[in-house]
Amino acid sequence: MTALDPAEIFRTEAAELLACLEATLLDLGDRPEDRALVDTAFRALHTIKGSGAMFGFEQVAAFTHDFETAFDRVRRGEVPVGRDLVNVSLSAKDYIRGLIEEPEATAPIIGEAILAELEQLLGTAATAAADGVPAASAPPAVAAAAVQPAGDGWRIGIAFAPDVLRNGTNPLALLDELRDLGPCTVVPRLDALPELPGLDPESLVLGWDVTLRGPATRAAIEDVFLFVRDEMVLTLEPAGLALPDAAPPEPAEVLAPAPVAAAPVPPAAPPVTPSAAPVAAGSDARAAAAARRAEERPASSVRVEAERLDELMDRVGELVIAQARLSQLAGLSADPGLKGIAEEIERLSARLRDTTMSIRMVAIGALFGRFRRLIHDLSRDLGKPVEFVTGGEDTxxxxxxxxxxxxxxxxxxxxxxxxxxxxxGRRAAAAKAATGRITLTAEHVGAQVLVSVRDDGAGLDAARIRAKAEEKGLCAPGAVLTDQQIYQFLFAPGFSTAATISALSGRGVGMDVVKKTIESLRGTIDIATEPGGGTTVALRLPLTLAIIEGLLIRVGEGRYVIPLAAVEECVELPAGERGGRGRDFLNIRGALVPFLRLRSLFGPRASRSCTRR
Incomplete structure (x- = not known):
């Protein structure tokens, strides 16, 4: 087995972090006051910087550090979040991706221009905030608490989740980082420490009370625990306030803890004034909730190369074919033992097939998320406000x-x-909302998946499409065509109704690509439109391309498979019905349905066998 390349591991993890960063920035454009989004973006940047330095991506680490330093002013509430800031942050994200994927082709001057633009935006925003415009990234009280130190320092309560050691966190290193902020007195909480025989060396049941003196700000303290906030309960109170219980004596050193569990701690207090009293109610419930979350183990997962899954699927496909042959032989045999074994193997192979196929299944929401950035950029470039709505992401x-x-x-x-x-302007004249809407949905329909793209625009102009088709010689003038037939001209190579060629359209290539790709996936395309009300393009796709269920038929000595997706029903030809002379029709529930004789088409000697597998 070949060892995994550390650089590839970083690229894979960085791609996930960059996708998270992009989604967070786009959300931040819609909700600039959401401080949690700012923190999420900052954590993604911080992780990329640290991992990049660890795996030798020095350019990535250097640029991300500079960008993170500038973006930290947003996180501290010093400057507001605006659309321009989101756009330049997205450009920075693209530049980081370029440094990771194609470092030789990514010019450093681009990164310098992005940082310069970011500094200019932050400087302008800071000036506006100083002139009386409130910061949009955090409420004034929160922003003030983030940058103002407590007069006499801070009292800090620390309680980690029991499995924090297993996740690679070193609590003592975090306590050392607190000491770097100023003089500290650290007292361990020993009340939850079990007897030695019951001690689990990998489970943390120890907490700490810390008194930090000096000018450290709340934000600086929170930065120490930036990457473990979801695995702990952290309380911060100005040191000048009296605690409900008498403080224990202050030892000179931290007791060396055996790895242990978070004991209940006082709850996080809201921003307080010097005259406010600390709130102690609900601390036990919060600590218990944190412990319960820690005990709920996430489902474990293993990264597997896609090629291995493809190879496994190929082997399963061969097994299914061999099982089908065995079932045929068992059907011709009178041996009940052979029939029983064939049925057992058929059951096991079916379960193995379903399990293997489920491994290859991916929620389509991961694909939908990519288009948020596309719509954001197109909306900005075309000057058309667009809302993006998705549905069925779990399909x-x-x-x-x-x-x-x-x-x-x-x-x-x-x-x-x-x-x-x-x-x-045209939407306003048509009494429509100023913001357009693109709706992307997915749903299961039988053995297929229906993916639909709908807009609320002007709809298709069938007359204009037909005129263009006649001009290009795709249809004869005056030919009788349905609207659906006319709409299919949109997928013809080189067909476009655009009056001018632009960076987005006019060459008639895009829809041709759509048709070829969907047909290669054994899918179909349907178009529905409403004049003035918009257009819906529906793609019908198979669940998988790995295995096809089919109807096995035999014509003479040849065997053929018809995909079940193409089979509506099986009807037995009535005895004595030969057809011919234009009479190859069956009366099916009052409707005349034409039929073809495969023996006549393929030419072999007559055979009436037909078996479904």
Whole structure:
């Protein structure tokens, strides 16, 4: 087994962090007052910086450090969050991705320009805030508490989740970081310490009370525990306030703890004034809730290369074929033992097939999330405010289908914004909301998945499409065509109704790519439109491309498989019905349905066998 390349490990983890950072920044553009989003973005930057330095990506670490330093002013509430700040932060995220994926092709001057633009934005925002404009990233009280030190220092309560040691956290190192902020007195909480026979060396049941003297700010203290806040209960109170219970004597050194569990601690107090009293109610409930969260183990997972999953799926496919052959042989045998073994193998292979296929299934929400940035950028470039709505993110598809579905959806969304959604002036004249809407949904429909892209724009103009098709010679003038047939011209190579060629449209390539890709996935495309009300493009796709369930038929000496997705029902040809002379029709529930004789088409000698597998 080949060892994993550490650089590839970093690239994989960085891709996830950058995706999280992009989603967080886009959310921040919609909710600039949400301080939790600012903290999430800062944590992602901090992790990328640390991991980049660890794995030798020095350029990544250096740029991210500079960007993080500037962005820290936002986190501290010194400057507000605005659309311009979000846009330059997204550009910085793209630059970091370029440094990771293609460092030689990424020019340092681009990073310098991004940092310069960021500094200019932050300086302008800070000046506006100083002139009386409140910071949008945090309420004034929170911002003040973040930057103002307590007069006499801080009393800090620390209680970690029991499994924090197993997750790689070193509490003593965090206490040392507190000492770097000023003189500290640290007292361990020993009341939850068990007897030696019951001590679990990997479970933390020890807490600490810390008195920190000096000018440290609340934000500086919170930074120490930035990456473990979800695994602990942290309380901060100005040291000048009296505690409910008498403080224990202050030892000169921290007692060396055996790894142990968080004991109940006083609850986090809200921002207080010098005359406020600390709130102690509910501390036991909060500590217990933290312990319960820590005890709920997340489902373990293992990273597996996609090629190995593909190979496993190939082997399962071969097993299913061999099992089908065995079932055929067992059906021709009179041996009950052979029939029983064949049935058992069929049951086991079916379960193995379903399990293997489920491993390859991925929620389509991961794909939907990529388009938020696309819509954000197109909305800005075209000057069309657009709202992005998604549904059915939990719908699962084979990972191969999802990967190949990305490009078609990009083209459909670009067309919907560029051609479908009107400019603000035209929407106002049509009494529509100023903000357009793109809706992307997915749902299971039988053995298929229906993925729909809908816009609330002007809809398709069938007459204009037909005129363009006649101009290009795709249909004869005056030919009788349904609207659906006319709409299919949109997928013809080189077809476009755009009057001018732009960076987004006009060359007639995008929809051609959509059709070819969907057909290669054994899918279909349907279009529905309402004049003035918008257009919906529906993609019907199979759940997986790895295994196809089919109807096995035999015509003479040949055997053929018809995909079950193409089979509506099986109907037995009535005895004596031969057809011919234009009479190859069956009366099915009052409807005439034409039929073809495969023996006549393929030419072998007659055979009437038909078996479903």
């Amino acid at each position: 699962e598809l084979d990972k191969t289908v999802i990967e190949r579905l990305a490009d078609p959806l990009v083209h459909l969304i670009r067309n919907a914004i560029d051609h479908g959604i009107e400019a603000p």
